[in-house]
Amino acid sequence: MSWLPAPVEELFGAEATVEEAYDLLTVDVPAAEWIAALKTARTTLECTYFDWLSAVDEPESGFRVCAHVAAVAPGSVRRLLLRTTVPHTAPVLASAVEVYAGAAWHERETHEMFGVDFTDHPGLDPLLLPDGFEGHPLRKDFVLAARVAKAWPGAKEPGESEHGGPKRRQMLPPGVPDPNEWGPLKGQLPPAPARPARGARAA
Template sequence: MGPERLAERVLVRFPQAQVEESYGDELVHVDPGSWTDLLAWARDELGCTYLDWLSAADELEEGFAVVACLWDVSGCGDGGGGLRRVLLRTRVPRDAARLPTVTHLFRGAGWHERETAEMFGIAFDGHPSPGPLLLPDGFEGHPLRKEFVLASRAAKAWPGAKEPGESDADVAASGAPGPGRGGASRRRRTLPPGVPDPSWGPRPPSDPALGAGDGPGQPHG
């Protein structure tokens, strides 16, 4: 079924819907009030019984686009027409980012909605088990919102030692002076991959390591 045929069927049931092709996929967009009805219709009338994923995208002033990917798997196997995928989308405003849950239609939507709620701050009303899924207790903010700022170590200390062997417990156990206690680090700090050591490569003639009066590649007198 191509976008034209899909549009005919969708518009009979959802006259205000928008149907288009997006990067080779069929995409149906509806208002938030038709979200659950659209997913139920796609499952029952289009045969899209498998929910692959549900997530969101931060579109700033336009709000959040919430997208569900459904598959019709009835064409699998010998003689079948193959798999068929359809994307269903709606958009919610930033100041009222909420949708009804679709867990009563697809049980697998539970985790997807919880992750989307954590990462974007979109509430799913009626979810049977809301709560954190990936982030630790007490985490502040929603990491996939575009206004979310990653706090640097200067603003918010990173828990634990930055380098192996630098924690107070490690220093106390070894008896060796640690950073900030009058001694150097017990472990040489490594450079990022691809960054050469400062001592590598040719040195200028004034470098004392070359010897007085010697230039790069010249034998010492």
């Protein structure tokens, strides 16, 4: 199909399927053929540019792992999306790092967010989530903790949350006169807090 030099079954194996839309060629392969498919993309199809790798949680089938690569030549770009699926019960897939070194961080993120275990990866250390975080937040079955049960630290402004915290100090913007000293309400309002001296720091 399209720019493939041979039938998809000949390039990626008998179980491979292909489709094309919006100048993007998508090839699906079994998980056992994942590394072989990546090698074919890099060597045979000259897709030496690695763009990204991630996953999608498909509740009825498993985790669909996707890798977007491209063959870049003067005046042309051929884009290829390789996909495979691993089951929810055993989300294990061979690491793509040996073929595309740039996949290392992407696999760390996918492991963190979906729980997919990439075998032979040099180190699936946490990348984005805080220490001690439990679960994989991009799974469809991940339950978000209610703010009632766990305090939400992102109040709009300091002091605007029922969980407490200091309020932001009120002050007049530079160049704005005190309305109690000038204007129709002069002498009728309590004085506004004075602006701190230039260069002064809060204790």
